[in-house]
Amino acid sequence: MRVSQLFTKTSKTAPADEIAKNARLLIQAGYIHKEMAGVYTFLPLGLRVLENICTVIREEMNAIGGQELKLTTLQDPELWKATGRWDDEAVDVWFKTKLKNDTELGLGPTHEEPLVRAIQPFISSYKDLPVLAYQIQTKFRNETRAKSGVMRGREFLMKDMYSLARTEEEHDELYEKIKQAYYRVFERLGIGEQTFLTFASGGMFSQYSHEFQTITEAGEDTIYLDRAKKIAVNEEVLNDEVLADLGLNRDSLEAVQAAEVGNIFTLKEKFSKPLGLTFTDETGHEQTVLMGCYGIGPSRLVGVITELMADDKGLVWPDNIAPFKVYLARLGDDETVMKAADETYENITALGVEVLYDDRDARPGEKFADADLLGIPHRVVVSAKTVEQGKLEYKRRTEAESSLVDFEALKSLLT
RNA sequence: CGGGGAGUGGCGCAGUCUGGUAGCGCGCGCGGUUUGGGACCGCGAGGUCGCAGGUUCGAAUCCUGUCUCCCCGACCA
Numbered sequence: 001m002r003v004s005q006l007f008t009k010t011s012k013t014a015p016a017d018e019i020a021k022n023a024r025l026l027i028q029a030g031y032i033h034k035e036m037a038g039v040y041t042f043l044p045l046g047l048r049v050l051e052n053i054c055t056v057i058r059e060e061m062n063a064i065g066g067q068e069l070k071l072t073t074l075q076d077p078e079l080w081k082a083t084g085r086w087d088d089e090a091v092d093v094w095f096k097t098k099l100k101n102d103t104e105l106g107l108g109p110t111h112e113e114p115l116v117r118a119i120q121p122f123i124s125s126y127k128d129l130p131v132l133a134y135q136i137q138t139k140f141r142n143e144t145r146a147k148s149g150v151m152r153g154r155e156f157l158m159k160d161m162y163s164l165a166r167t168e169e170e171h172d173e174l175y176e177k178i179k180q181a182y183y184r185v186f187e188r189l190g191i192g193e194q195t196f197l198t199f200a201s202g203g204m205f206s207q208y209s210h211e212f213q214t215i216t217e218a219g220e221d222t223i224y225l226d227r228a229k230k231i232a233v234n235e236e237v238l239n240d241e242v243l244a245d246l247g248l249n250r251d252s253l254e255a256v257q258a259a260e261v262g263n264i265f266t267l268k269e270k271f272s273k274p275l276g277l278t279f280t281d282e283t284g285h286e287q288t289v290l291m292g293c294y295g296i297g298p299s300r301l302v303g304v305i306t307e308l309m310a311d312d313k314g315l316v317w318p319d320n321i322a323p324f325k326v327y328l329a330r331l332g333d334d335e336t337v338m339k340a341a342d343e344t345y346e347n348i349t350a351l352g353v354e355v356l357y358d359d360r361d362a363r364p365g366e367k368f369a370d371a372d373l374l375g376i377p378h379r380v381v382v383s384a385k386t387v388e389q390g391k392l393e394y395k396r397r398t399e400a401e402s403s404l405v406d407f408e409a410l411k412s413l414l415t
Numbered sequence: 416c417g418g419g420g421a422g423u424g425g426c427g428c429a430g431u432c433u434g435g436u437a438g439c440g441c442g443c444g445c446g447g448u449u450u451g452g453g454a455c456c457g458c459g460a461g462g463u464c465g466c467a468g469g470u471u472c473g474a475a476u477c478c479u480g481u482c483u484c485c486c487c488g489a490c491c492a
Contacts, residue, residue, distance in 0.1 A: 012441060012453070013427045017484050028426095037484065091492045110492070144416065144490060152491090203492090220491090331451060365452035372452090383451070393451095 001324065003358040003370075008043050010370050021218065022303035023149025025310055029373050031302075031323075038146020038154035045374065046302065048323035050157065053298045054136055056188045056320065057159050060181045066132045066161055071114045073138060075106035079113045083274045093141035095154075107140035112267070112293060115162050116275045123289065126166050126281050130174060134161035136298065148218060150303040151259060157299040163292040164272075166279065171290045175266060178294050182212055182262050189301065190318035191308060195261065198223050199246060200234040202266065207245075208237070212262035212296075218307040219259035226252050259304045267291040315375025316397055324356035326414065327376035329367040331383035341382040344392060347407060348380070353414050372397065378414060 008030030015034070018024045023040075026032045031046030042050050058068065080086035086106070088094060095107040108114070119133060136159045146154050161178065165171035179197070186195040191214050198211040213223050213232060225232040226248055233242060233253070243250055272278070272289040281287045309316040319325055326348055330341035345357045356376055358367045364383075371379045381393035381402070392410055395402035405413070 009442090010453095011426060016427065017421080019485065034484095085492070092490075093492070141491085145488095147486085333450090363450055363452085363454065365450095365454085367453090368451080369453045381451085385451080 001354075001356055003356060004360050006044065006356075008045060010373050018149060020147070020149035020151070020303075021310060022151060022306040025306055025315055025373075026150065026302070029315055029375070031315075032150065036154075038143060038152065040150050040153060040299075042299075045323040049302055049317065049321055050298055052321040052323075053189060053301050054157075054159070057136070057185055057296055057298065060185045060188070061132075061134050061159070061161060064132065064177050064181050066134045068135060069118070069133055070135050071108070071111045071118060071137060073108055073140070075108045075114065077104050077106060079117055079275075080106065083113055083271055085113070093143060095140045095142050108137070109139055109141045111135070111137065111160055112162070112271045112291075113275065115160075116271050116277045116291075119162075119164070120275065120277050123164065123277060123279055126279055126287075129164055129166045129279060129289065130170055131164040132161060132174065132178070133164075134159060134294075148220065148303070151218065151300050151307075152220065153299065156297060159296045159298060161294040163294070164277070165290045165292075166281070166287065168290060171266065171268075171292060175264065175292050178292075179210065179264060182264065182294070182296070185296065186212060186214070186261065189305065189321060191261070191301075191305060194308060196223070196225060196230060196232045196258070198232040198234050198258070198260075199237060199242070200263070201237050206266040206268070209263060209265045211260050211264075213258035214261050214304050214308065215256050215258050216304060216307045217257050218304075219257045221258050221260055222255055223258045224253040225256055227254065228252070232258075259300070259307070261301055261304055262294075262296045264294045265292060267293055310375070311398075313369075314373030317375045317377055319377050322375065322377050324354045324376050326353055326355045326378045326380055327358065327371040327374065328355050328380045328382065329358045329364070329371060331364050331367070331381060333361060334384060336387055337382060337384055340387045344380065344382050344407075348410075348414065351411060351415055380410065 010030055011028050014024040014028045018027065026046060027034060030043055031049065033041040033043055035041050077086045085091050091109060093109050097105050097107065099105060115133065119131065122128065136157060138155060139158045140155055143152065143154055146152060163171065163174040163178065165174055186192050195212050195214045198213040199208045200211045202208040211234060213221060222235040223232040224235065224238055233246065233248065268290050269288045272291050277289045278286050279289060306315060328341065328345055328348065330337060345355055348355050375397060377397050379395045379397065386393050386404065389404060391404040391406055393402050394405045394410055394413060
């Protein structure tokens with residue numbers, strides 16, 4: 001992609017009405033556009049990052065046998081009345097609307113009910129189980145206060161997986177398998193080091209749920225962390241009984257701010273029972289399916305990764321989720337430089353590496369500043385100097401010094 | 416929802432207290448000089464001053480109402 005063709009531009013100033021670092025930088029760099037409070041458009045560069053995150057998640061969900069589907073955004077009140085969750089008292093974040101004929105509808109804040117109803121016709125025997133089904137879908141939640149940029153929106157993207165098991169043992173196995181997949185996801189997204197399994201409230205059906213909390217000042221939760229054991233306890237469930245149960249010592253805990261990037265829940269029969277999701281077991285008896293649900297917020301992750309990695313020059317993306325891997329800056333417009341830069345663009349692209357080629361008639365400082373602000377992990381410069389020496393200038397976003405390399409060396413740095 | 420702050424060209428801001436018909440920087444267009452960390456000169460385009468009502472000869476400025484945005488708190492299935 002040529003910068004001259006990209007319709008977004010960077011700005012020298014951050015928006016005045018945002019305080020959250022993630023929103024300020026993502027808007028300044030042209031990754032997102034704020035539509036309303038808590039509602040953000042993903043522009044081309046931002047969408048690439050979001051899609052790259054989704055790709056990592058999909059690969060890991062598919063690797064453990066997850067089957068992707070897409071549930072609807074519009075929700076049928078009758079379905080939710082069956083589980084008692086249509087009532088605003090029970091779920092206070094509903095966006096509700098109406099059909100022309102006055103029938104009420106909702107915009108899905110989560111999807112347990114519709115998932116159960118969509119899958120129910122296909123589950124009748126123990127032979128049909130277990131199942132892992134997931135989707136990546138826009139959720140709508142009427143938060144009283146949106147905040148923290150893309151980390152807490154009213155409209156946001158979520159990956160939600162649902163497990164359907166025959167027995168508690170089977171459920172536990174699935175739960176553990178998904179937990180391990182989550183570790184791999186956060187590892188691949190470059191936040192594995194800062195992300196901790198955290199014990200949180202399990203609701204009515206299990207003692208705990210597990211959150212994946214990433215340490216960042218921008219986070220909304222306070223967690224108590226045992227770094228050596230690599231586990232944490234959410235402030236909301238912290239008490240002596242819980243600590244004893246988890247084998248943790250209060251003195252070895254460290255209180256830190258963290259952002260919830262994933263949450264896994266045991267649901268047991270909470271939704272399957274009222275909605276009649278049952279199967280016939282080996283002995284011919286009807287049993288209720290045991291469920292679990294497992295969420296990751298890709299759009300929130302864009303914000304969390306920004307908060308965690310950005311520096312004073314702008315965004316910083318890990319290789320595998322960057323919108324482009326290489327920022328190719330052409331300095332000068334001599335014919336030889338133009339030709340060399342065009343060739344370099346083609347050569348790197350031919351390696352299967354995505355390049356953002358700054359072919360603009362702009363001064364070096366502006367190109368370097370944009371390369372930094374956009375957070376592209378590798379920068380390559382073609383100029384009269386490099387052409388003269390038959391080399392390319394290479395620098396990582398996170399390093400201060402550049403070096404001259406030949407194409408073969410560059411190739412090994414990029415692949 | 417309670418408390419606090421703010422809405423003025425695309426972006427960042429001044430002007431509001433003390434009413435007199437809107438200004439600066441960036442960006443944008445044209446011309447020229449420039450070219451290794453956001454260059455410079457000249458010319459130019461661009462604004463219902465959030466919205467509605469009121470006071471006044473006259474309102475960005477005063478009054479009333481309303482909408483929106485941000486922050487703190489509460490809330491977070």
